[in-house]
Amino acid sequence: MPTAPPAYKIVNSRLVLTAGFGGLLLLMAFAGFDGIQALQQIQTANDSIREEFLLRTRVLERIRADVYVSGTYVRDYLLERESGKAQGHQYSLRETRSDMDAALQQYRALLNAEESRPFQVLTQELGAYWGVLEPALRWTAAQRQRDGYTFLRDEVFPRRTSMLGIADQIGAINESQLKAGRLKVEETFRQSRRRLTITIGLTIALGLLLAAFSTRHILRLENETAERYREISGARAELKLLSARLVAAQENERRSISRELHDEVGQALTGVLVEMANLSTLIREKDTDRVAAKADEIKKLVENSISVVRNMALLLRPSMLDDLGLVPALQWQAREVSKRSGIWVKVSAEQVSEELPEEHKTCIYRIVQEALHNIVQHAAARHVSVTVRQEPGRLLLAIQDDGKGFQPQQERGMGLVGIEERVSYLGGKFEVDSAPGRGATLNVMLPLAEAA
Structure with missing residues (x-):
């Protein structure tokens, strides 16, 4: 910037x-x-x-x-x-x-x-x-x-x-x-x-x-102006690339949701319709034993569909972030990642208020979500530590893994760019400390308005 x-x-x-x-x-x-x-x-x-x-x-x-x-x-x-x-x-x-x-x-x-x-x-x-x-x-x-x-x-x-x-x-x-x-x-x-x-x-x-x-002084101003112009040009180019990546990510997300709805929910509902037709036949034939079994099968299909829809809704916007707060939402997310990937994820919170601004809670949640996704996809880590700490005037987040590490200046994917944009929007600071072979540490600082 x-x-x-x-x-x-x-x-x-x-x-x-x-x-x-x-x-x-x-x-x-x-x-x-x-x-x-x-x-x-x-x-x-x-x-x-x-x-x-x-x-x-x-x-x-x-x-x-x-x-x-x-x-x-x-x-x-x-x-x-x-x-x-x-x-x-x-x-x-x-x-x-x-x-x-x-x-x-x-x-x-x-x-x-x-x-x-x-x-x-x-x-x-x-x-x-x-x-x-x-x-x-x-x-x-x-x-x-x-x-x-x-x-x-x-x-x-x-x-x-x-x-x-x-x-x-x-x-x-x-x-x-x-x-x-x-x-x-x-x-x-x-x-x-x-x-x-x-x-x-x-x-x-x-x-x-x-x-x-x-x-x-004039030469220095000219150099600074030229540097500002180069920075602005680079920022514009990066913004165009980010916009293109965001559009692509949005399309991928829509495609993923569409696939989930079609493959999971759509097929499940289709199965429910088929089984309901079979259940209707059994009812007309007055086959009581088979009717009860068929009703149980239909119930399981409906429950699976509900579970898929709930998971999709939680991925889009977890209701517990609004209902229970930031820390429980992070703990749920850690459990889900551990279930799916087998990585041990620990969440620590120190003096985190439940009265945080909504944009701060959403920002921290999405950063942790994106970081855990990247760790699962690329880091080959076994342990992940997520620490949230609130201090006077600021909110701190640290995410550390023991994976294979990378070079932050050369390997900046869409996830890191999105995290940086979220942090910059709230006036915070973002840095990544990593090197090949020694894991990675992501640090975020978000400013908080002083209480009156």
Whole structure:
């Protein structure tokens, strides 16, 4: 009979496939999310570094421009002869200093560790620069005309050049910071690429494993399907053969019943009719002695006919199976077989309930009947043991003989096939243990519904 694959195998395969494809989707989602997050992180870091660099550069350029412009205003102030215009240059110079102070304060908030020392030097130089300029801003026109050029040459221009050099150093440090930021962004990108490569590798590996598992599972399903098809085809062929055998057995049984009725009952009844005619003649002749003898002969013929009909009825469906139960019916059958064949048949029953279902009683009775018939016909046995035992939830039957044995896998006749079909119909199990020279044992297990 075709067998379905175990449920746990189907559940395990579904769990593995679900977990595998779920893990694959999670890995793909993680790779996408991590890639997007890494790109956003790189973009944010790059924008931050760029904006910070541009801001620092603008502030530093502002300081540098103020230093350069301040020198120009000092020059114009010192070389201007008209007092009004000199005051205008002085005002512009003070505005430039205010702007420079504001720029220095802004840049101080943007300082990093590497720029703190050069910025401190720049601040000190600017303080000294403005400290040198402060007395010159109170000079008279004559003082400016007399000492202005010398002051510009010896004090202003050298200090301005020095401060511009310091500003250039700070600018170089700022550019190095930009380069360091770019290197950091590149390192972040490499790390993200490494993580993405690992994730893609894991995804590919898991995908290959799933593909291999799915392929193996599909091939196994194909093999199981092919096996089921072969089993079904074999079962159909066996069913056709069984149907043909059943029809043949039915025809043989009908032929046997017909022969029994014709040869035994028909001839007996014919004999009764003949003897009844003879009895009628004797009655008319008033031969009292011969009438009594003839009546006895007719009685014996009728009794024999009744016995034949009773035996036929018992073979078809023993009334004692319904009236007395399974065990007495089996014991009667054992006695009848022993009478006909001379084989000693023993029936043992252990805790067999009289409330067994009808189909179970009929099944056990017919199996014992068929087994004893086969033993008589083929086994050449001297002793047969029939054991019926009821256990919780099942009914067990064992039939053992000491005959010549056979090979069950190769010699499966109509009787064994019929027994197997009866057992399978009730959801039971059937097996035959035999080998040439060591007898045979037939075991049957029928499930029973648990009592409420």
